[in-house]
Amino acid sequence: MDKKTYLTILRNELKKVGVAEIDDIINEYTDHFDSKQKLGKTEEEIANKLASPEYIAKEYAQSIDPKNTNPNYGKITMTIGLGFIDIIMVMILIVLIGWVIVLGVFSITLIVLSFLLFTNLNIVELIPYLPYYGKVLIGLSTLSLSVLSGLGTIYSFIYIKQWTKVYLRWHKNMLNNGIYPKLSLNPEKVVDKINLRLLMMISLILFGSFLIITMILLMIDANAFEFWHEWNWFQ
């Protein structure tokens, strides 16, 4: 590991554990590197002899003086106060979970709908008249939308889970003079790995394009802008 990598990792780890005056700490380690380099050591050698950035960040997190970071409220007052905040947070959590469920059900419904369109089934007579190619195209559009909302469901779920963790950690810290490292509001790198954002973008574009193409084709086919009137959809 070279000097730059070591210091970058250290800076990130320090941010993660919520240590103050990070620049000051980084200066200390930069000095350490510089002083050893003057003695003819290579950056690699120096970094190898240093404790890992993760370990050092943890040591700094532990060295935060509890008296400085948190005023000493009475434990009972604190517990009661937190109890009220907990009630509000649980209500917000219920709403958020509700959102995930609704989005999930919506995605499943879309998948079922696209399946019905592809197979030309019309179980409850809900789907109005459409030429078969129109059904397939609308089906593809619906499928893209279901991918989009499905990913949205996963995304929301991951974030809500992380926020819940952050809140629980904060709660624990309030009762323990802030000794545990703070958590980031952003979930770990899992989200980036699957590249959800790109997938969502693609499914959104597919959804839009299929929809517009189908509309245009149907207009030409029915020889009218409002093709739904031609085929008596609403009667």
Place this chain on the structure above:
Amino acid sequence: MDIQYKKGVLKLCLLSLLYNNDWYGYDISEALSKITEISDGTVYPILRKMKTEGLVNTYLSEKSNGPPRKYYTITTLGKEEFQKQAKEWLDFSEAVKNLIKENYDG
């Protein structure tokens, strides 16, 4: 030697080191690595903790070549803490020495 055990003693060593002279952070790290086997860089978090506890202070000193260096200096509270801890440590180590020397074959 056990790390947690060492850390307690390290604080005492640092106070002793700083008792009569101000030290540059890097030099403290070097001096300590000569007497113990702790990894490089682990002394800075301890110094930081001692600063928040009010045992030491820091100041920047301009140098003719290169950026200013951060120096550590002991506070009155640090000196009092040293006297207290040094006594505890010497009493304790004396007791330990008496207890273990009768069984030691070296």
